[in-house]
Amino acid sequence: MTEPGTAGAGQAAAEATPEVADAQQTEPPVVAAEDAAQPEEPAAGPAAGVAELPEAQPAAGQPVPEAVAVPVTEPTPVQPAEPAAPSENVTPVAVPEESAAGETGAEETAAGAPVPQALVAAPAEEAVPVPTAVEAEGAPQPHPLVVQDPQQAGPAEPAAEALPTAPLPQPSVHPEPQAHPDTVAQAAPEQAVQPLAPAGPQTLPAEQAPVPAPAEETTAHLGTAAAIAGAHPETPEQPAPADAAAADVAPAPQPEQPLGRFVPVDGQVPTTPHLAPTPPQPLVLPADRLQDLQGPQEQPEPVAATVPAPREGEPAVVPAAPDAEHPDVVQHADDLRTRAADQEESTADVAEAERSTGPAAPGYDDAEREAVLKVMRERRDIRNGFRGDPIPHEVLLRVLEAAHTAPSVGHSQPWDFVVIRSAETRRTMHELAMRQREAYAKSLPKGRAKQFKELKIEAILDTPVNIVVTADPTRGGRHTLGRHTQPQMAPYSSALAVENLWLAARAEGLGVGWVSFFDEREMVRSLGLPEHLEVVAYLCVGYVDEFPDEPELMQAGWSKRRPLSWVVHEETYGRRALPGEEPHDLLAETVAQIRPLDAKALGEAWERQKRMTKPAGALGMLEIISAQLSGLSRQCPPPIPEPAAVAIFAGDHGVHAQGVTPWPQEVTAQMVANFLGGGAVCNAFANQVGAEVCVVDVGVVADLPATPGLLPRKIRGGTSDMTTGPAMTREEAKAAIEVGIETARDLVAAGNKALLTGEMGIANTTASAALISVFTGADPAEVTGRGTGINDETLARKTDVVRRALEFHQPDPADPVGVLAAIGGFEHAAMVGLLLGGASLRTPVILDGVSAGAAALVARAIAPEVLAACIAGHRSAEPGHVAALNKLGLRPLVDLDLRLGEGTGALLALPLVQSTARAMHEVATFDSAGVTEK
């Protein structure tokens, strides 16, 4: 955010939903959950379902409960386990943080929604409140277990071994956020936390709002850690819930898919069954063979041998009457039909057919249809594993014939195919492509460039045949039907020819790799093509060792497949529905896919950390983050969150009119231009850490010119003044949330493994303060800050504005979208969507400052388990941010008094998050390194 720059952060941890089957916890002793939870107030509204440990925390210096309550699948016997944290110093301490805003969260806890805040024995000495739930695969029971720190709890040994034998009896259950207010806190890694908050609140400028004492901070952080630690390392392996899997974009193995059909997908990608190659299908049949066919639905047999070779002087092999069955297949000028229009057959029978009410034309029979669909499923872009075997002429001819039967605008058939075999020409083309490859690599963020270096993007020299497919935009004269209005239809038509070629090649067992790393004009010159031609494709063709099941880019982690359900809309854009389904609400669908941390992976992470060649808990807070990443991804070690992208949502605010900031509103648009030009702090930080900067106009007043890197998603040019009416309509707020969800989807499908929040909007700290006041219960005076550095008078006015807006709207925290609409900003709403979208895709989201904190409060109120994906990047100098983090139970990784926004604090935290994941991959274990344990 621009305005005031705030920042802050915290991170979420393991959750404590009732479903959490933590029973198998390694951590032993179970104490009354209530003890640990006591201090907590009832969770407010919908958020109640999630662990809200941070609230109701003892003030700094106060004793902290020592155990962690873990919601467990009920009857699951708690096995004595090995101490989760080997460290002898570990002293489990439940550390409810002190709310920075005083009583903040306390009052707002929803009535009647008591949130047992438990603490789970963690591998560290301190206990941490954990906001998120751990996904227990077994049936969850709403019975919180309080587990003492292993160290204190005494021998909890055999836990690990016992666990497998004590599988949770219940099947996994979907978290019912609100319904299960379990909170899990855990002991955090010993002392690791201190160094993380070096600056501490003391370093804040005098005029800054009060910040929690260092002691409190530490506690907060620990709380987070504990949450994750709470996940039970020893949770027996259980099948993930079916719907949980759906949340992943990554393809999951599908049980037998029906052949011959694309499987509708919802949130998940079906795996293409690997089938034997389809035998070549005839494209043209000699007339005599045609006569043998029984009916229109009978298709010719494989006829590789019946297809004529492309040699001059052999017209006999061409079907005598190509137009009889395959009128589109014409190989020689002799075959062209030259009758004048007045010589054409009567169209009367056609008209008759149109009036016919008889049976519709038949489709293919099952085997034929399957063959067609199979070739589409199994077509691949190939760059690796080409063989040098020559391609027989008749094979290449069939492939080119297929290309030549493509549809085209106005039947203009604008394509030409230049078949290149010469090694010299291919070398020239290879050099051209290499130059462009380098230029592209230089343009990439470091995180991407690393990945790109490993990719093979062409096989020009590895293939015996290269084919250049061109489009002639002038072919057919100026009146080509359909091209008048849309001239791009010419190259589109040629692209369809490419697809036909690609499919036919696959059927022949030929691999095709499309290379688009060319400067087109340079290529036209090098190949000596007529200047008026456009080059549509450069294809490398040859026999291959194998056809991969999935796109090579997916296998390399470069991208993910988007589920079909994301892209099919019913009637109007945005009404997503697969045929036969009711349109689904994007927000509801996203929320339904959010799952708690996976208990098994979480447990494995703790186990692994114990085995790594370092003292237990020595990585402090980072161990908690890596466990969270494991639980989130369901993998241990977790994927390294690289590449990453920061989404900077920009919007303006009607409340600017109230004089809450000295900065003029147009600065929002100017800073957006600066981001896009690469001149802002976020750009420098992003360059340093190798992240992509993605700017999203979700509500900037000014019209922004189309620019690379800008996603135009404006809902409206600025919100309305919240002191005189709702900032947005409910529909607008929801639409902005959807922008955030879709941004998350896009960035994750594009291969990003971590998302970072960023925002820009003059006056947005006013909206942030209002949101935080609503969701923490803090008085506006406690959470309204100086933003960009306003003076006392402006601060007083700004605080009054927040107070008046809240009095005017009386926002109900149980209606988070309503709250957003009343007092939020478009960028806040979009960030809510980014968080929900990221969580639904099990992708970590690193939060930036105060506006991200406000958005996280809203997101948590919508879906408590969203915190499973949240990591607090930093803590900003804005007082409201501290209140938000405390309420969320997130401990920030960086605490440097930043107050800029733009995603800067999140960017600084990114390497920490990546480092901890990498450590899980690369650090040797005591066993593997032969290091003696103490």
Ligand SMILES: Cc1cc2nc3c(=O)[nH]c(=O)nc-3n(C[C@H](O)[C@H](O)[C@H](O)COP(=O)(O)O)c2cc1C
């Ligand atoms: C228009 C177009 C241009 C492409 N250019 C390249 C390219 O330059 N280099 C490359 O390795 N792949 C290129 N591809 C292949 C895509 O990466 C590939 O189609 C995609 O990853 C999906 O994989 P699949 O074709 O195996 O399903 C291109 C594909 C298309 C459609």
